Amino acid sequence: MTAKDSKVKEDWSALMRAAIAGDQVAYRRVLSAMTPVLRGIIRARAGSMDASWCEDVVQETLLAIHVKRATWDPQMPLRPWVYAIARHKLVDAFRKRGRAVHVPVDDFAETIPAEAEQDGFEMRDAASLIDRLQDRDAALLRCLAIEARTQDECGVKLGLAPGTLRVALHRALQRLAKVRQENGL
């Protein structure tokens, strides 16, 4: 391992610690940094699955990283925890396709990061999964993500006070993770 590698690994953990302490910029940065790495890991192990399937697994993994972040011990490096989540989501995705697979985790660090291609990677039934959420959750997620409005705008549109909206978003993401897990890709 080179000095540069170990510095990068340090950075993920440090950014995540800052994120947990409430630094949203650090959180966005660590998520952006891990996304291509996760994409590389998942594509390398996806076998005959297509890129859109892989991107769904990347999203599942990111969502799990988000809703399960309290299960990371800040004393420990972040990467093994991230890889464990990616591995779990990959196995789960294969299982839903009726394929039992053994996904070794040891060689995850060796995978080359992959950038998303220009287009064509929307989750095939994103809309239907959001629709399975309660109306309020669905409206909030659609407003923030698909209409790409700010929290303030969505708060006004949906009649939610800023504090209420923050908690509603938190709960909605937890339920989205659950719905996606239960309903498959």
Added chain:
Amino acid sequence: MKTEELLNLIASDDVSDGPLTPKVLGAGVAMLAVFGGLVLAVLGIRPDLVQAIMDPVTAMKWVIPLVLTVVAAGAAIRLTRPQTTTLHFARGVIFSILIAAAVWWLTQAVGLRPEQVETRSMGGTAMICLSSISLISIPTLAVVMYLLRAGASPAPALSGAMAGLSVAGAATAIYALHCNEDTPLFFILWYGLGMSIVTAAGAWAGRRFLRW
């Protein structure tokens, strides 16, 4: 939803859940206190409790379940983290206790006539024993499992089993404050069975509810 959109969504959620362990332990202890207290309020505590605890054989009615409680709780908490793979210590302790208890039961049975083994093993309170352990355990386990859903278990059924064993051990130790059947032939069998039932219930619930 594009991955970029999902990232924006995730990054804008700044509500943090806080550590899971204190919540689970706190709720578990509180539920055990309530339901254990209820059962003891109905059944009463054995009057010769102090002498019973002093007796090394009878003391095993608390020592074994409480050791299992602590070890299984440790395992269940470790299993809230996705990268946990090895539980050598917990596995070693639990299987050693299982084997030692079975051997102990057999040594107690050796030399007795079959009717004697049956009379002593069955005792007079087997059903009270099983129902008390279940009554204390099940509500506690339900709350613990509900909270454990926030974890990220690499092995949901095992997580549930460990949570079940931990709760059942504590429930058994509480019930032992009432129970005055002190022959190992009785308590190894029925305490063991009570804890096994709750552990199995935990494994089932884990498989069902701790997937993520």
